[in-house]
Amino acid sequence: MAGDYKVPELGEYAEIPPLCPGAMSQSHPFEASPEHQKALGFPGELVEDWHDKAIGRLGELLDKTRSLRVYLDSCVRCGACTDKCHYFLGTGDPKNMPVARQDLLRKVYRRHFTPLGKFPLTRWLVGAEDLTEEVLDDWYSYFHQCSQCRRCSVYCPYGIDTAEISMAARDIMDHIGKGQKYCNEIIGKVHAIGNNLGLPGPALENTLEGLEEDIEDDIGVKVRLPLDEKGADILLVTPSADFFAEPHVDGLIGYAKVFHQAGASWTISTYASEAANFAMFIGSYEQMREVALRIRKAAIDLGVKRIVFGECGHAWRVAYSFLNTLAGPWDFLDPNYPVPQHICEYTWDLIEKGQLKFDKSANDHMTLTFHDSCNVARATRMGDKPGGQFEIPRNIIKAVCNNFVDMAEDTIREGTYCCGGGGGLLTDDLMELRVKGSKPRMEALTQVIKNDGVTHMAAICAICKSQFAKVMPEYGIGMDKIVSVHQLVSNAIILDGQETDEDEDNADAEPASQMEE
Amino acid sequence: MTALFTILFYAATAILAVGLAFKVVQYARTPAPLKIPTTPAPVTTGGVVLRMAREVILFESLFKSNKWIWLFGYMFHGALLLAMMRHLRYFTHPVWEWVALVQPFGMYAGFAMLAGLGALWFRRIFVQRIRYISGPSDHLMLILLLGITGSGLAMTYVARTDIVALKQFMLGLIRFDWQPMPSDPILMAHLGMVIALMIIFPFSKLLHAPGLFFSPTRNQVDNAREKRHLAPWAAKLEAGGE
Ligand code: SF4
Ligand code: SF4
Numbered sequence: 001m002a003g004d005y006k007v008p009e010l011g012e013y014a015e016i017p018p019l020c021p022g023a024m025s026q027s028h029p030f031e032a033s034p035e036h037q038k039a040l041g042f043p044g045e046l047v048e049d050w051h052d053k054a055i056g057r058l059g060e061l062l063d064k065t066r067s068l069r070v071y072l073d074s075c076v077r078c079g080a081c082t083d084k085c086h087y088f089l090g091t092g093d094p095k096n097m098p099v100a101r102q103d104l105l106r107k108v109y110r111r112h113f114t115p116l117g118k119f120p121l122t123r124w125l126v127g128a129e130d131l132t133e134e135v136l137d138d139w140y141s142y143f144h145q146c147s148q149c150r151r152c153s154v155y156c157p158y159g160i161d162t163a164e165i166s167m168a169a170r171d172i173m174d175h176i177g178k179g180q181k182y183c184n185e186i187i188g189k190v191h192a193i194g195n196n197l198g199l200p201g202p203a204l205e206n207t208l209e210g211l212e213e214d215i216e217d218d219i220g221v222k223v224r225l226p227l228d229e230k231g232a233d234i235l236l237v238t239p240s241a242d243f244f245a246e247p248h249v250d251g252l253i254g255y256a257k258v259f260h261q262a263g264a265s266w267t268i269s270t271y272a273s274e275a276a277n278f279a280m281f282i283g284s285y286e287q288m289r290e291v292a293l294r295i296r297k298a299a300i301d302l303g304v305k306r307i308v309f310g311e312c313g314h315a316w317r318v319a320y321s322f323l324n325t326l327a328g329p330w331d332f333l334d335p336n337y338p339v340p341q342h343i344c345e346y347t348w349d350l351i352e353k354g355q356l357k358f359d360k361s362a363n364d365h366m367t368l369t370f371h372d373s374c375n376v377a378r379a380t381r382m383g384d385k386p387g388g389q390f391e392i393p394r395n396i397i398k399a400v401c402n403n404f405v406d407m408a409e410d411t412i413r414e415g416t417y418c419c420g421g422g423g424g425l426l427t428d429d430l431m432e433l434r435v436k437g438s439k440p441r442m443e444a445l446t447q448v449i450k451n452d453g454v455t456h457m458a459a460i461c462a463i464c465k466s467q468f469a470k471v472m473p474e475y476g477i478g479m480d481k482i483v484s485v486h487q488l489v490s491n492a493i494i495l496d497g498q499e500t501d502e503d504e505d506n507a508d509a510e511p512a513s514q515m516e517e
Numbered sequence: 518m519t520a521l522f523t524i525l526f527y528a529a530t531a532i533l534a535v536g537l538a539f540k541v542v543q544y545a546r547t548p549a550p551l552k553i554p555t556t557p558a559p560v561t562t563g564g565v566v567l568r569m570a571r572e573v574i575l576f577e578s579l580f581k582s583n584k585w586i587w588l589f590g591y592m593f594h595g596a597l598l599l600a601m602m603r604h605l606r607y608f609t610h611p612v613w614e615w616v617a618l619v620q621p622f623g624m625y626a627g628f629a630m631l632a633g634l635g636a637l638w639f640r641r642i643f644v645q646r647i648r649y650i651s652g653p654s655d656h657l658m659l660i661l662l663l664g665i666t667g668s669g670l671a672m673t674y675v676a677r678t679d680i681v682a683l684k685q686f687m688l689g690l691i692r693f694d695w696q697p698m699p700s701d702p703i704l705m706a707h708l709g710m711v712i713a714l715m716i717i718f719p720f721s722k723l724l725h726a727p728g729l730f731f732s733p734t735r736n737q738v739d740n741a742r743e744k745r746h747l748a749p750w751a752a753k754l755e756a757g758g759e
Contacts, residue, residue, distance in 0.1 A: 019645050064750055066549040067733045074728030077655045078590065079640070079647035080582040094649045103650065116720050127652040153555050155582035158725055159734035161553065285550060285751065321552045321741045328745050338742045378555055381739055386557035414557065
């Protein structure tokens with residue numbers, strides 16, 4: 001699986017690697033097939049007049065998007081962002097420095113949209129360049145080496161967000177027939193079936209029934225996972241990975257138990273069985289809106305009063321920051337609750353009100369740390385105070401676990417490192433990039449494993465969970481060391497009528513803890 | 518010479534004003550279609566004003582990012598501000614009181630500018646990553662700024678120029694009552710470079726100055742769940758689509 005690249009050696013501190021030009025120029029995800037392209041209304045293959053079309057599309061985007069326009073003008077090449085990208089830190093390829101990545105588009109912008117770049121005598125001065133085939137190749141390669149994590153944006157004195165530039169570049173490439181297979185195929189599946197996996201209704205129903213049985217076998221309580229129940233109060237929109245992948249599914253069981261204990265009436269929708277919205281990754285407002293409108297339709301058809309999102313990073317960005325704009329107004333829902341809510345907000349609210357009971361010792365075999373997912377950390381909020389997106393998940397973990405340790409301060413919260421698989425890069429054809437891009441996070445994790453006895457890392461993002469399960473073994477960490485936050489909730493929660501051997505457990509546990517004291 | 522500089526000054530001022538106004542209007546009129554503040558972000562307009570103030574006055578993000586660049590950048594920009602305030606004495610008569618107060622500090626600001634610029638240029642040349650991202654215009658900009666600072670310092674500390682005549686020339690420009698310019702080569706170089714800077718301002722990375730105020734990741738309120746944020750073109754899409 002590792003292919004013929006070297007897994008980076010982990011250092012003590014995130015060291016800035018020496019430049020290694022071209023180190024990742026071979027990285028080239030599979031291109032979308034004509035069917036995948038056409039399903040989204042993009043040309044099937046590279047159009048003949050791709051150069052003019054690309055410049056034309058760039059012009060349109062400049063007129064439609066302030067961020068793009070301002071950011072292409074404002075960079076002063078101060079270099080503050082150069083050591084902030086996990087892909088640069090993991091590969092040493094200078095084109096993975098955020099400013100250099102931006103410059104791939106900026107040089108073409110200068111050439112066609114600025115006076116000094118248009119004028120032949122001054123072109124060289126400002127680094128204006130034509131969009132040649134080589135440049136287009138670079139675009140395809142390096143704009144698919146950006147997970148749109150926005151870490152660079154935190155540290156830029158002007159807030160220049162390379163994610164905005166990558167999204168624009170991918171949109172341009174889609175419009176000339178050079179889309180990426182992974183994203184475009186998935187978006188097509190959502191349009192046709194309702195989720196990224198292409199999991200049809202009956203299969204989903206089966207899966208949920210199976211989970212209900214598992215829970216009953218496990219704890220003896222009948223916890224329901226309702227599907228398409230009209231008149232339910234809450235619509236749960238969750239990433240489809242939650243339906244089957246590990247450790248995602250344990251998180252889903254956790255949500256179900258919380259809903260059960262709260263006595264909530266809730267449902268999943270077949271039609272909107274996907275929280276993820278990969279259209280954000282390809283920078284297409286139109287596609288993103290179409291996917292978002294499925295949630296609106298599901299909410300109306302099922303007659304729900306609230307919408308709650310499951311654990312998924314970029315999905316929460318689209319939900320929290322964009323959903324109201326894309327698919328609102330939500331005036332037909334209960335105005336007493338924010339639309340939408342994060343499952344962590346929902347659970348934490350119940351915990352604060354004292355409505356959930358936990359046996360924290362159920363998680364005593366673990367010492368947890370928490371990975372802030374980039375989109376949640378830097379592009380959303382939870383609760384009503386800035387920074388709630390950091391505190392609420394941690395508060396939940398601390399409410400259900402006895403052992404929690406944070407990783408190094410500059411690698412968490414707003415400075416968190418991407419897992420290495422975000423932004424539409426979670427595909428096997430980018431394995432080398434994913435392994436190398438996870439290096440800074442793996443370093444920080446290894447530190448707390450060594451120094452603080454951390455055994456597991458919790459996350460609230462489907463992409464992070466899948467990515468870590470895949471890359472952690474490359475660094476000698478077991479793939480089961482990544483857990484869902486609601487998996488921890490699920491372990492510890494005590495449901496009414498739950499018949500367990502807890503009493504015995506407690507009897508065992510208490511003397512042990514007293515001995516420690 | 519006087520005629521040339523007089524014309525150039527007016528032309529440069531016009532280009533700077535019109536060019537900047539064009540860019541500002543262009544930024545203001547380009548819609549920001551989605552809420553993209555870098556979070557944690559303020560949830561009120563007042564909070565955003567504070568955030569922007571911290572960025573403009575303290576370079577907050579740069580401080581988080583890289584202490585050396587912050588130090589040198591801050592040194593340069595702070596000293597530049599002082600020096601520019603001090604220069605108001607050549608354009609006002611009688612000289613405003615606070616300008617007179619700044620005078621003693623302004624005199625030394627040039628050295629701080631020189632040091633800041635020099636250190637930034639040093640980094641640009643010797644730090645591998647920054648050398649990689651630097652183009653000819655990045656070096657030239659520093660050379661130009663160093664030239665302006667150096668020539669200015671030279672007139673204060675080496676070969677003093679006829680300040681009274683200079684002030685008359687400047688006031689003459691403002692009052693459209695043109696006066697001869699003192700024919701001092703250092704002064705001419707100084708003013709020539711300032712004119713060049715004014716002209717390239719709206720076409721160069723100096724646009725970071727207005728750009729910062731229009732940066733959506735910094736100037737947006739984090740209230741996406743409470744308020745819709747529909748761009749005019751998106752509203753059209755919505756009207757056509759549903
Ligand atoms: S930190 Fe911002 S201004 Fe500085 S080089 Fe990076 S993108 Fe450009
Ligand atoms: S958004 Fe993230 S992945 Fe993209 S350039 Fe910035 S730091 Fe790197």
